[in-house]
Amino acid sequence: MEIAVCGRVHTTTGTNHKMAERERTSNDGRPAVNGRRDEDVRYLVVLGVLVALIVFGVTIARANAARTLLAYPNGAASQAAATSGETVIADGVQSIHVDVSTGVFVPSTIIAKTDVPLKITYSQGSGCISKVMFKQFGIVTDISRGGTTVKIPALHAGEYPYSCGMEMIFARIIAR
Numbered sequence: 346m347e348i349a350v351c352g353r354v355h356t357t358t359g360t361n362h363k364m365a366e367r368e369r370t371s372n373d374g375r376p377a378v379n380g381r382r383d384e385d386v387r388y389l390v391v392l393g394v395l396v397a398l399i400v401f402g403v404t405i406a407r408a409n410a411a412r413t414l415l416a417y418p419n420g421a422a423s424q425a426a427a428t429s430g431e432t433v434i435a436d437g438v439q440s441i442h443v444d445v446s447t448g449v450f451v452p453s454t455i456i457a458k459t460d461v462p463l464k465i466t467y468s469q470g471s472g473c474i475s476k477v478m479f480k481q482f483g484i485v486t487d488i489s490r491g492g493t494t495v496k497i498p499a500l501h502a503g504e505y506p507y508s509c510g511m512e513m514i515f516a517r518i519i520a521r
Contacts, residue, residue, distance in 0.1 A: 429454040438462050443516075445470040445488065450516035457520045463497040476510025485510060 430452035432439035439461045444451045446468050457463050467477060469491025477495060478485045486495050497505075500520035508515045 429456060431456040432458065432463060434458065434461060438464055440464040440466065442466045442468070444468045445474045448472070448474055449514055450474075453516040455516070455518045457500060457518050459502050459520045460499045462499050463518070464494050465497065466492065466494045468492075470509075473511045473513050474509045477507060478510050478512070479505070479507045481505055 430441055430443075432441045432455065439458055440463070441452075441455055441457075443455070443465055455463075455465065467488040470476070470488040475487065475489040476485060477488050479495070479497065482497060484495060484497075486493060497518070500518065502520055505518040505520065506515060507517065
């Protein structure tokens with residue numbers, strides 16, 4: 346007797362007939378789909394999902410690397426220099442500009458003086474970073490138009506985190 350299993354033709358005789366019968370059916374006795382048993386189909390589905398996840402992960406990693414190169418063309422040295430910034434005091438108010446055009450807060454750490462009000466001016470943000478949120482102060486501000494200034498009251502010594510409106514991108518103010 347000839348039986349097609351997984352695209353191959355098997356010839357059975359005698360005791361091999363029961364083995365071929367098992368290959369043509371799934372574990373619960375139902376006929377195999379296109380000559381494949383349920384385990385084979387599940388294995389192929391899981392394998393396909395894993396390959397898709399790996400390809401997706403590599404694509405995301407490449408996109409993040411490209412964005413970092415665009416944001417910091419001089420490499421890690423310029424990235425390190427851009428991650429913290431000190432405020433400038435004029436007329437009793439300290440101020441700083443934060444660039445969000447690359448999808449992150451630059452600088453991501455603001456070094457501020459204690460007991461002096463702070464003004465942070467943001468470049469134009471979009472997507473996730475179109476809003477900035479200071480939870481401790483109850484401030485949520487739309488920065489999608491650019492040039493938006495957020496006024497923070499005089500701070501005591503400490504660290505004050507803030508984020509984009511979706512709480513996915515974070516930065517902080519360190520008051521000394």
